[in-house]
Amino acid sequence: MSLNVGIVGLGRIGRGVLRGNFAQTKGGRFDIRVVCDVMAIDHVAYLLANDSTYGRPPFHVDCDGDDLIIDGKRVHYQRVDRRRSSPDDDSFGILRQFNLDVLFDATGTATIHDFRSLITQNVAKKVLCTWNVSGCDISLVFGVNNSAYDPIRHDVISASTCTGNALVPVCHVLDKHIGIDYARAITIHPQLSDQRVLDGYHASSQLGRGCASSIIPTSTNVGKSTTLVLPRLQGKLEAMSYRVPTAIVSVIDLTATLSRKTSLEECVELFEDYANKQLAGIIHCDYGAWGHQKASIDYMETEYSSILLMHHLSVSQGHQLGLSLMHDNEHAYCCRVLDVLGVIQTKR
Helix, strand or coil, X not given: CCCEEEEECCCHHHHHHHHHHHHHCCCCCCEEEEEEECCCHHHHHHHHHCCCCXXXXXXXXXXECCEEEECCEEEEEEECCHHHCCCCCCCCHHHHHHCEEEEEECCCCCCHHHHHHHHHXXXXXXXXXXXXXXXXXXXXXXXXXXXXXXXXXXXXXXXXXXXXXXXXXXXXXHHHHCCEEEEEEEEEEECCCCCECCCCCCCCHHXXXXXXXXXXXXXXXXXXXXXXXXXXXXXXXXXXXEEECCCCCEEEEEEEEECCCCCHHHHHHHXXXXXXXXXXCCEEEECCECXXXXXXXXXXXXXXXXXXEHHHCEEECCCEEEEEEEECCCHHHHHHHHHHXXXXXXXX
């Protein structure tokens, strides 16, 4: 039985999940019945049909009245601005008619109170979001802790973050088999829509600098994303980020002090074993092409949460590990969101 899904927020991730739903399965992997945003419907159709990063989708897009027509299926469009709505004013009450099992929120602006209100107002049975919302019932990184999902106890669910989905599987493998005493993660992340094209005001002043002109240091939530899923790493992980003028594919450079002595050979065997078995489809050990290393753009539209660059894996003095990994920070993450929806569907 298909899962009835609604989407709030049609930015890069909201549109990516919508696109992935229909690209993965003819007619849609899940029954997406309604999507919501602040834009006019023709603008939504235009952005869905024409993507500057990934090109046109493998299906036809149109709009008719209040419906998007995606691969021949009608998906109702509701124009709603969450930012100007109180969580208690029943702004989303119109969505009750769609009998939603899950409302997927990709706005990045809602609070736990907003989500609890949607459930108590019977707008949806569950809410799934794309960030570390404070007070959520569980944060799921597919492949690592999705078996912990309990449909009775977990109503507000986080699908973690794109960098969280990339780093958590690697830290999980290392800490489970060798142990991590301390780790520092540096993310090298493509520019995002919250940055300025030209110098201007931003609450984080450095993000107000022209995004195409500089490498910009900023904060990242990947440490929190990791410890929410792997609490034993609390206090052992530090992280920072650099925003760079590229469109897609993020890099994480990880340096870790391991709890016991190991070797390069053991780490290679460990990661390859997980890539072929327990985390198949989630992590991938990459050795380049024809003896040459790849560039970040070569990993665009890959579905792996984390691609380990094996030529850059190093172990020094038995305890110091260095590792670089790449991931498509949009497409791969959207695939994991769809996988989390699959977990909710299976366990309902």
